[in-house]
Amino acid sequence: MNNPHPLWIHLQDKFKQSLSKVSYDTWIQSANLVRVTDNSVTIEVPSTLHKEYWQNNLTTRMVEYLYEYFGREISPLFVTSEEQANHEENKEPQKRESFDHISMVSSTLNSKYSFDTFVIGKGNQMAHAAALVVAEEPGTIYNPLFFYGGVGLGKTHLMHAIGHQYLQINPNAKIKYVSSENFANDFINSIQNRTQEKFRQQYRNVDLLLVDDIQFFADKEGTQEEFFHTFNALYDDRKQIVLTSDRLPNEIPKLQERLVSRFAWGLSVDITPPDLETRIAILRKKANAEGLEIPNDTLSYIAGQIDSNIRELEGALVRVQAYSAIQRNDITTSLAADALKSMVKKDKNLDVSIATIQQVVSKFYQITLADLKGKKRVRQIVLPRQIAMYLSREMTNNSLPKIGKEFGGKDHTTVIHAYEKIEKALSKDDELKHEIEQIKKSLQ
Numbered sequence: 001m002n003n004p005h006p007l008w009i010h011l012q013d014k015f016k017q018s019l020s021k022v023s024y025d026t027w028i029q030s031a032n033l034v035r036v037t038d039n040s041v042t043i044e045v046p047s048t049l050h051k052e053y054w055q056n057n058l059t060t061r062m063v064e065y066l067y068e069y070f071g072r073e074i075s076p077l078f079v080t081s082e083e084q085a086n087h088e089e090n091k092e093p094q095k096r097e098s099f100d101h102i103s104m105v106s107s108t109l110n111s112k113y114s115f116d117t118f119v120i121g122k123g124n125q126m127a128h129a130a131a132l133v134v135a136e137e138p139g140t141i142y143n144p145l146f147f148y149g150g151v152g153l154g155k156t157h158l159m160h161a162i163g164h165q166y167l168q169i170n171p172n173a174k175i176k177y178v179s180s181e182n183f184a185n186d187f188i189n190s191i192q193n194r195t196q197e198k199f200r201q202q203y204r205n206v207d208l209l210l211v212d213d214i215q216f217f218a219d220k221e222g223t224q225e226e227f228f229h230t231f232n233a234l235y236d237d238r239k240q241i242v243l244t245s246d247r248l249p250n251e252i253p254k255l256q257e258r259l260v261s262r263f264a265w266g267l268s269v270d271i272t273p274p275d276l277e278t279r280i281a282i283l284r285k286k287a288n289a290e291g292l293e294i295p296n297d298t299l300s301y302i303a304g305q306i307d308s309n310i311r312e313l314e315g316a317l318v319r320v321q322a323y324s325a326i327q328r329n330d331i332t333t334s335l336a337a338d339a340l341k342s343m344v345k346k347d348k349n350l351d352v353s354i355a356t357i358q359q360v361v362s363k364f365y366q367i368t369l370a371d372l373k374g375k376k377r378v379r380q381i382v383l384p385r386q387i388a389m390y391l392s393r394e395m396t397n398n399s400l401p402k403i404g405k406e407f408g409g410k411d412h413t414t415v416i417h418a419y420e421k422i423e424k425a426l427s428k429d430d431e432l433k434h435e436i437e438q439i440k441k442s443l444q
């Protein structure tokens with residue numbers, strides 16, 4: 001590629017830092033970024049051997065690096081040059097995806113997130129109904145509509161679905177979808193470039209404003225102030241506003257009281273994790289959409305392993321699909337079990353938090369909580385810290401960045417390093433193994 005894509009430059013930099021020169025030259029330099037979609041990134045590699053190496057040894061890092069770049073989970077896919085050539089040949093020219101797609105992700109609607117592709121279950125029934133009402137009668141009954149709930153449960157999906165439905169009824173409608181972080185960035189840039197008027201027009205001259213993950217407004221005083229005025233302008237004009245967050249407005253730290261009260265003017269609906277039946281239905285729908293043939297017992301198996309986050313459920317399906325392609329075998333329960341080995345956390349059902357793990361580990365090793373979360377590099381502290389990070393990864397569903405944050409704001413690569421170190425040590429060090437088992441027992 002003459003002009004490497006910024007994402008590829010980012011990935012190369014990351015791998016350069018984490019691999020030896022020989023590994024980097026062998027695996028990374030021979031690869032290329034060929035496709036980016038809303039939820040996957042495809043890397044082309046020269047041979048099947050390369051593909052298997054990437055699949056088995058570099059996938060975890062790729063997922064982390066992609067998370068860092070996009071701020072969400074993106075699945076890496078690997079194709080050999082031969083497969084890529086076949087793919088290009090079979091593709092209709094107008095369907096070619098382009099790299100421009102990346103810049104559109106944050107500001108346009110994702111065509112996959114529609115009401116048609118949304119599976120209704122107990123945990124999201126209310127949210128789905130409210131979304132439909134708002135799409136059909138915007139700006140009247142539930143304004144703003146506020147979705148809240150855990151990670152990867154379909155809040156963004158429903159928000160986009162409202163946008164699609166609205167557009168169907170009203171093809172000329174102006175819709176703006178933005179994450180709260182992008183709203184904040186746009187606002188700051190407008191101040192720096194003295195383009196506030198343009199910014200205001202962009203946000204206030206719309207029929208439907210969708211703002212995702214507003215918990216990230218916490219601590220951003222100026223942005224909150226601006227959003228307050230945006231909200232008022234739209235509300236007074238009877239334009240619909242839809243917001244999402246991981247928690248209720250009054251639980252978002254440092255969210256201005258006047259915003260909290262405005263968000264309560266409309267309807268707040270929570271989305272809770274899907275039950276097994278819904279998870280199976282979601283998997284079935286995704287598998288059908290991909291043209292995958294998966295036996296029912298295998299779908300139940302996968303749905304039984306991943307029980308909280310739908311994004312992870314999708315990730316599991318992608319992994320099983322890739323595994324079956326590499327192995328050139330049909331998808332069966334035993335193939336799925338093999339493919340998901342590293343994703344299935346055996347202790348995951350324990351109801352523990354990072355804070356509890358930190359308390360138990362610091363007590364066990366008789367160090368203070370401050371040291372456990374701090375920066376001291378002495379062995380008596382570093383080891384317990386790494387163990388606590390390892391257990392947070394093993395026993396909870398928190399993302400790596402979140403774990404890093406809970407350990408005094410450390411980078412997620414520090415958490416990966418800790419995890420890998422302890423995992424490796426566990427295979428050789430019986431004493432450590434015993435200690436970790438004891439800690440796990442206390443946590444139970």
Ligand SMILES: Nc1ncnc2c1ncn2[C@@H]1O[C@H](COP(=O)(O)OP(=O)(O)OP(=O)(O)O)[C@@H](O)[C@H]1O
Pocket residue numbers: 113117118119120121124149150151152153154155156157158213246282310311314
């Ligand atoms: N009920 C559902 N039916 C089908 N797919 C779903 C459903 N709920 C979620 N998904 C899929 O799960 C993935 C994650 O959903 P989404 O991004 O909407 O989650 P979210 O709640 O916004 O998460 P976050 O808090 O991380 O922003 C998406 O690919 C979405 O299409």
